[in-house]
Amino acid sequence: MGAEDHRSQAAQTQRTVRVAVVTVSDTRTPETDRSGQLIRDLVERAGHQVVGYRIVPDEPDAVEAALAAFTGTAQLVLFNGGTGISRRDRTYDVLSRRLEKVLPGFGELFRMLSYQEIGAAAMLSRATAGTCQGSVVVSMPGSPHAVRLAMEKLILPEIQHLAWELAR
Numbered sequence: 394m395g396a397e398d399h400r401s402q403a404a405q406t407q408r409t410v411r412v413a414v415v416t417v418s419d420t421r422t423p424e425t426d427r428s429g430q431l432i433r434d435l436v437e438r439a440g441h442q443v444v445g446y447r448i449v450p451d452e453p454d455a456v457e458a459a460l461a462a463f464t465g466t467a468q469l470v471l472f473n474g475g476t477g478i479s480r481r482d483r484t485y486d487v488l489s490r491r492l493e494k495v496l497p498g499f500g501e502l503f504r505m506l507s508y509q510e511i512g513a514a515a516m517l518s519r520a521t522a523g524t525c526q527g528s529v530v531v532s533m534p535g536s537p538h539a540v541r542l543a544m545e546k547l548i549l550p551e552i553q554h555l556a557w558e559l560a561r
Contacts, residue, residue: 396554399554399557399558400553402557404553406557408440408553409440409441410441410468410469410552410553410556411444411466411467411468412436412441412443412444412467412468412469412470412552413444413445413446413462413463413467413469413470413471414429414432414433414436414443414445414446414447414471414473415446415447415456415460415463415470415471415472415473416429416447416448416449416472416473416474417448417449417450417451417455417456417472417474417475417484417535418449418450418451418474418475418535419450419451419481421448421474422448423448426448428473428474428535428536428537428540429446429448431537431540431541431544432473432540433446435541435544435545435549436471436544436549439549439552441552444463444466445462445466447459451474451475451481451483451484453483453486453487456472456483456487456488457487457491460487460491460525460530463528464525464526464527467528468528468555468556468559469528469529469530469531469548469552469555469556470528470529470530470531471531471548472484472488472530472531472532472533473532473533473534473535473539473540474534474535475532475535476518476519476521476532476533476534476535477517477518477519477534478517478519482519484532485519485521485532488523488525488532489521491525492522492523492524492525493523493525493526494523494524495522496521496522496523496524496529499520499522499531500520500521500522502546503518503520503542503543503547504516504518504520506542506547507539510538510542518539519532520532520534524559527559528559529555529556531543531548
């Protein structure tokens, strides 16, 4: 079976995917979280279900708690924020220790697509993805532009396929 066959089969068996959204930020609130809202809107417009949403500070314990709260319940757990290299950016560090199977292609493709839009600054992103305790976990930068890029070009085109592969 090729990728198209997998996507077709996935669409038949994984019509609605359960998604949790976690915004990692020291400053965002539900009213100012444009990236988290964008993710939720795109997921729902694509016909999937948002089963959880949180904003957590960029603290390892808070990121870890959000991951633990949603893995196993949500098929996909989508983190945004905390992927850079500043002192406060720790999402990648927490998640990378917990990922059971890393999907290096996500980060590679995200940075390639980002490079086409913003140039060499794309190398500062530590976007990553993998599996953890029965869920696919994706971590992307927190800017609305980066979120839209990741969602529209990478995550949504494969969302059913990701959930289907995880359950096989």
